[in-house]
Amino acid sequence: MENQLLYLASLSKIDQKLDELNDEYGDLPEKVKEQKAKVNELENLVNETKQILEDVKNFISTSKLNLTELKEKEEKLSKQQFKVRNNKEFDAITKEIEHARSEFNRITTELRTVNVKEENLLLTLEQQLRDLKEAQSELDELLEEEKEISSNQNDELNELNKLKKSIKAKISKKNLDEYKRIRLLHKDAVVLIKKNSCSGCYSNVPPQKIVEIRNNLDLLYHCEHCGRILYPEEIQIDKKILTITTY
Template sequence: MMKYPLQFLVALSLVDRRQDDLEDEFGDLPEKIQKAKEKYQELDSYVKETQKVFEEVRNFIVKSKKALEELKAREEKLSKQQFLVRNNKEFDAITREIEFARSEYNRISQELQQTNIKEENLVNVLEQQKKEAEDVLKELQELEHDYELIATNQNEELNEIRAAREKIIEKLDKHTLEIYQRIRNTHKDAIVKVKKNSCTGCFSHIPPQRIVEIRNNLDRLYTCENCGRILYPEDLEIDSEYIL
């Protein structure tokens, strides 16, 4: 029966390493998914921006066509009025209005012609942007599908790991766990055995006297002076109920 924190730490390390192995099965999928998400968000923002400009252009075209119709109608109306004037002053005033209407008509017509070209270009740009966004979205969905397949296959074992971990953690105090976690932040294998007078984490030599202390004081934690990993004797026994 295990009674020393060191034994439970070794058991915890074995459980955590198994969880690490499962996470390794995902490979670089998480990074690829994140990059694909960021790329899609970027492309989608381009699409929305182009759509906004396209809508503004369409609104301008609609308003411009309406303005041209109104100017044309006004010119025709004014032209008819010219035949009804009674003096040169009225005739000249109407003539100026007609010239202004024609000038505005020509100006808007030129702007409309340029805007129509811009609209055609925007249609092509928008089509290309949508295609690029759709391609990246498809890639993202495929990556997420692959991720879900792995996660589904691991689900049962992960539940066993979580249960085993909780069972072990109940046997350890907060301070010991903090030491373990702090080391694990640097080394995934936070606790390693002493084998052939060496730390199996960094293969540094462990003095014989230090090895004797580790074996005889299982209620204490000893760390490698070189890498900082927690050390345990090779013959340390771990109950099978805590091993997956």
């Protein structure tokens, strides 16, 4: 079997470097998420206000048309009163005129209220649009900041991810699953034995175990205290993780 421990140690170094790159974003991703939600909420408010305003405008337009029709109807009925032949017809027309006037007055009163509502809605919409513009501007700034970080990292990320994919392909599924399990608890899942100690938790590693690890680089040995996978100083990984060698 190929040197599984060497590949796992390399994978751990790569993942730690990827973590460092991700940490450069800080709380920026969360800020972007929150700002997007704020912009979305304001957009919904603007659309809601626009819809209400449209309904109000339609009501005003329809009401004005109804007022015109009622006025014309009243004038027409008033002329008919002079042509009636008996009191019964006169009373019927008078009743229609009163109803037309009553409707006219009701709609006129309602229009006054709706006109005030329209003015308030227009003011509300103006404020909402200002808030939306400001929120969108803040979001654009955050996205630009995020883009700049991403752009600066792009080449390095591509290189690391390409190397990570290549190394993962050389690790058995069993060992890879074990590595992933440990990494849920410790970001540095595979650590160096330094001065006879686990460099993850600094617990002592028995000399006999160190000898076993050196003689079985295709097997996995764990720190008895923290559970991290251990590798000996004989395995050397260069700083850029571009080449991996053993001595």
